[in-house]
Amino acid sequence: MTETAKPRRAQILDSASRLFSERGYHATSMRDLAGDLGMQGGSLYAHISGKEELLIEIVNVASRQFDEALFTLRDTDLPADEKLREAMHRHIRVVADNMDSATVFFHEWKHLSPEAYARVTGWRDSIDAFYRELITRGISEGTFRADLDPRMTAYLVLSAVNWAYTWYRPGGPLTPGDVADSFADMLLGGLRSEIGSTA
Amino acid sequence: MTETAKPRRAQILDSASRLFSERGYHATSMRDLAGDLGMQGGSLYAHISGKEELLIEIVNVASRQFDEALFTLRDTDLPADEKLREAMHRHIRVVADNMDSATVFFHEWKHLSPEAYARVTGWRDSIDAFYRELITRGISEGTFRADLDPRMTAYLVLSAVNWAYTWYRPGGPLTPGDVADSFADMLLGGLRSEIGSTA
C-alpha cells in the first residue's frame, strides 16, 4: 500500500496522454493503451484503478501546470504590458511543453465526472479572471487603451495562447518564446503601420 | 431512389450536430441519437447509411459555410485592414450561426476516414493561405506594419475567430458583429495607449 510514485505508472500516463490526444478519450480503448506499452489490457489494472482515473490525472496535471505558471505572476509589480507579455510567455510554454496533455485538457474535459468537471470549469474561470484583472489594471494605469473591454480583451489573449495547441509543433523552428513574443508584439502594438492610424 | 432532401434527414443531422458537439462523436451512440428524435436506434437506417455519414456531412456543411463566407472576399478591392475586418465578421458569423456543427468541425475531424480527413486538412490549409495572402498584401500596400510575419499573424487572427466556438453564446448580449469589431479593433490598433508607444 506504500504508494511511492512508480515509473510504470508514469509511462502509462504518458502513453495515455499521447493516445488520448491523438485519437480522443472514448476512441482509445484500454487494449489500445496496453498495446502501446507492450502489455495486455487487463495488466493495466495492477497500476491504475480505471480509465477515468487516467483522464482525471492528465487533466489535473495540466491544470496544475497552468496554475503554477500564472499565479506566481499575480502579485508581481511589473507594468501591465510587460506582465501580459510574461503571462503569454509562460502560458504558451506550458502548452508547448505539454502538447499531449494540453490537447487532452482542451478536448476531453467535457467527459469528466461532475466533480472533476466542476474543478476544470472553476480553473477556467480563474484563468479568465487573472487576465481580466491584469487588463483592468493596465487600463487604470494608463498602459492600455481606455476603451478596451477587459472581458473581450481577455478572450482575445486566451484565444491566442490556447489555440496554439492546434498548430504548434515542438522541435520546429519556433520556440515557445518566439511565439509568445510575436503574439505579444502584435497584440500590444497592433497590426497597422503608423500611416493612417485612426480606425 | 429519388433522393430529394427530406425534412427527417435534416432533423437527424440537427440532432446529431447538437449531441456530437455536447458529448463528442464517439460518446454519442446511435440509440442516444434516435432517442433524442423519439425513435428506435435501428429506425435511423431508413434515412442514413451509417454513423460516419453523419459526421462527414456535418463537417462538409461547416466547411462549405466557411468557404462561401471567405472566398467571395478574395478578389474584392478593399484596403487590407477593412478586408481583414470583413473577413473576421464573416468568419465569426459562421461560427456563431452554427455553434454545434462548428464545434463538431473543430473537435471531431480527426475521427474522419482518410479521404474526408484529407479534405478537411486541405480546407484548413486554404483558409490559412487566405489570411496569409491578405496580410502579405496589406504589408506590401503599407497598410500593415512591415515587420509582421504573415504566418504568425494569420495564426493570431485564426486563433481569435476560431476559439470563439468555446465561449460564444448565441442569444447573449453580444452579436457576432460586436465580437468581430471588438477583436478587429484590438488587433488592428493594438492594446497599448498612445503614451509609451515604443515596444
Add this chain to the structure above:
DNA sequence: CACGCAGCCTAACGGGCGTTTGGCATCTGT
C-alpha cells in the same frame, strides 16, 4: 534454498456498440 511479491498473462464477465432484418401499421394515388 525457500519465500514472497511484483508484474504480467490468459480467460472470461456483462453490457453496450453499430448495424441488419422482417414485419406491422399508416398514408397516397388510382
Add this chain to the structure above:
DNA sequence: ACAGATGCCAAACGCCCGTTAGGCTGCGTG
C-alpha cells in the same frame, strides 16, 4: 377498395468495450 411505398418498431447479429479473476514467472531478500 386495393397496391405500394413509407416510416417505424422489436429483436437479433457479431463485435468490442472496461473490468475482474486466477495463475504463472522471475527477481530480491532472509
